[in-house]
Amino acid sequence: MQGILYEEPTIWLFLLVTVVMGGWLAWMTGRAIALTWKPQYQLVIYVLVLGLVVRFIHFALFQATLLTLHFYIVDTIVLMVFAFAGWRYNRARQMTTQYRWLFERAGPFGWKAREGVTIKAGIA
Numbered sequence: 001m002q003g004i005l006y007e008e009p010t011i012w013l014f015l016l017v018t019v020v021m022g023g024w025l026a027w028m029t030g031r032a033i034a035l036t037w038k039p040q041y042q043l044v045i046y047v048l049v050l051g052l053v054v055r056f057i058h059f060a061l062f063q064a065t066l067l068t069l070h071f072y073i074v075d076t077i078v079l080m081v082f083a084f085a086g087w088r089y090n091r092a093r094q095m096t097t098q099y100r101w102l103f104e105r106a107g108p109f110g111w112k113a114r115e116g117v118t119i120k121a122g123i124a
Contacts, residue, residue, distance in 0.1 A: 007064050007071055017061070018075050022054040023082040030086030034094060040087065047083045051076030085109070 008014055026047055033043045054075045058064035065071065088109045095103050095111045102119065106112040113119050 007068075008058070008062050013058075013062050017057050018054055018078050021057070022050065022075065022079050025050060025053075026079040026082035027086035030083040030088075031090045034087045034090035040084075043083055043087055044080070047079050048076060050079055050083075054079065 029046050029050060030043060033040070033046070051072055055064075055066060055068075055072050058071070058075075059066040092105065092107075092109055092111050096105045102114060102117055103111040104114050
């Protein structure tokens with residue numbers, strides 16, 4: 001896997017910087033976008049910038065290559081997974097707490113209409 005997912009000598013550096021540190025930052029970015037009711041395309045833009053930050057941390061602390069498209073894409077995909085999971089988790093929590101008379105939780109990442117409630121589609 002070394003050379004495909006990460007370029008550091010051990011996988012532990014990849015897991016520390018990209019998965020733990022970057023994943024936490026991406027989760028919090030997704031949370032912030034969800035809590036402010038902003039659209040998902042803004043989340044994508046923020047995570048693309050966050051991918052550059054994670055590449056810089058790899059470069060500055062562990063002498064990795066700064067400008068490499070391959071590892072930037074790998075880091076950014078991992079960050080996107082965490083960011084969209086954080087967004088969806090917090091959006092589900094929002095929908096079930098702010099509209100509790102309409103929706104109930106359906107797992108950690110989903111919600112459903114309460115029994116007996118009919119949700120009509122919006123006017124397009």
